[in-house]
Amino acid sequence: MKPGKTLVVYTTPRTNEQKLTLKIIRNVLKKYKISHKFANRDRLRKVQFKSRNFIIAVGGDGTFLRAAQFIDNQLLFGVNADAKNKEGFFMKADKNSFKKKIIKIIKGKAKIKKLSRLEARINGKKVESLALNEFFIGTRKSYHAAKYVIKIGGKRERQKSSGILVTTPTGSYAWAKSCCRRVLPLNSNEYQFVVREPYEGKIFRDYKLKYGILSPNQKIIIISEMLDGVLVADSVSKEYEFKNGSNAVIKSSNNHINAIWE
Numbered sequence: 001m002k003p004g005k006t007l008v009v010y011t012t013p014r015t016n017e018q019k020l021t022l023k024i025i026r027n028v029l030k031k032y033k034i035s036h037k038f039a040n041r042d043r044l045r046k047v048q049f050k051s052r053n054f055i056i057a058v059g060g061d062g063t064f065l066r067a068a069q070f071i072d073n074q075l076l077f078g079v080n081a082d083a084k085n086k087e088g089f090f091m092k093a094d095k096n097s098f099k100k101k102i103i104k105i106i107k108g109k110a111k112i113k114k115l116s117r118l119e120a121r122i123n124g125k126k127v128e129s130l131a132l133n134e135f136f137i138g139t140r141k142s143y144h145a146a147k148y149v150i151k152i153g154g155k156r157e158r159q160k161s162s163g164i165l166v167t168t169p170t171g172s173y174a175w176a177k178s179c180c181r182r183v184l185p186l187n188s189n190e191y192q193f194v195v196r197e198p199y200e201g202k203i204f205r206d207y208k209l210k211y212g213i214l215s216p217n218q219k220i221i222i223i224s225e226m227l228d229g230v231l232v233a234d235s236v237s238k239e240y241e242f243k244n245g246s247n248a249v250i251k252s253s254n255n256h257i258n259a260i261w262e
Contacts, residue, residue, distance in 0.1 A: 138163020
C-alpha cells in the first residue's frame with residue numbers, strides 16, 4: 001500500500017535536531033517517489049487536506065493533535081522531531097526509524113489503530129472541532145473558578161472547580177492523568193470525565209460526580225454558570241464560548257482517527 005498524496009504537517013523547527021528530522025523526511029519521501037507537500041501547523045486550512053490521503057505529523061503530540069483537527073478518513077502518522085525532548089505519545093517514529101516505517105507502510109505491514117474521538121454541541125449547535133484527547137470546559141482565565149451544573153443520566157450536581165475534562169482513552173493518558181491518575185485501556189470504547197480541583201465549602205459540597213466512566217451511548221451535559229466560560233478540544237482548537245445559561249452535550253463520535261500505531 002504505497003501512500004498516495006501526502007501532506008507533511010510540521011512544527012517550525014527551532015533546533016538542529018528538528019531541522020535534521022524534516023530534512024530526512026523530505027529525502028525519504030523523494031527517494032520512494034511519494035507525492036507530498038509541507039504545511040506549517042500554525043497556518044493549517046481544511047483545503048490543504050483535501051485529496052490528501054496520508055498525513056504525516058512532525059513535531060510532538062501537539063502537532064499530531066493539531067493535524068487531527070482537520071482529518072476525516074485520512075491515515076495519520078506521527079514522527080517525533082526531537083525524541084530526547086518531546087514526549088511523543090502519538091509519535092511512532094523518529095528520524096532514525098522513519099525510513100524503516102515508511103517501507104513497512106508501503107508494503108502494507110504497518111499496524112493501524114482506530115482511535116476514538118468525542119463530539120460536542122453547544123446550545124444544540126454542533127462544535128466543529130472533535131476531541132482526540134479531551135474537551136476542556138472551564139473559564140478562559142485559569143485563575144477564575146468555573147461554576148456549572150453537570151448532568152449524567154438522572155444525576156445532576158452543581159459544582160465549583162477549575163473545570164472539567166471529558167476524555168477519550170488516549171486522553172486518559174494525558175492531561176487527565178495528572179488530575180486523577182486513572183487510565184482507560186486504549187482499545188476501550190468508553191470515555192471518562194474528571195473534575196479538576198473541585199472546591200467544596202458551605203454551598204458547593206458533597207460532590208458525587210467528580211469522576212466517572214461513561215459508555216458509548218451515554219452523554220454528559222454541562223450547563224454553564226460562567227461569564228467567561230469556554231470549551232476547547234485538545235488544547236489546540238479554537239475557544240468556543242460557553243457563557244452563563246449555555247448547555248454543552250458531549251458524547252462519543254463515530255468519526256475515528258486511523259493512525260499508524262507501532
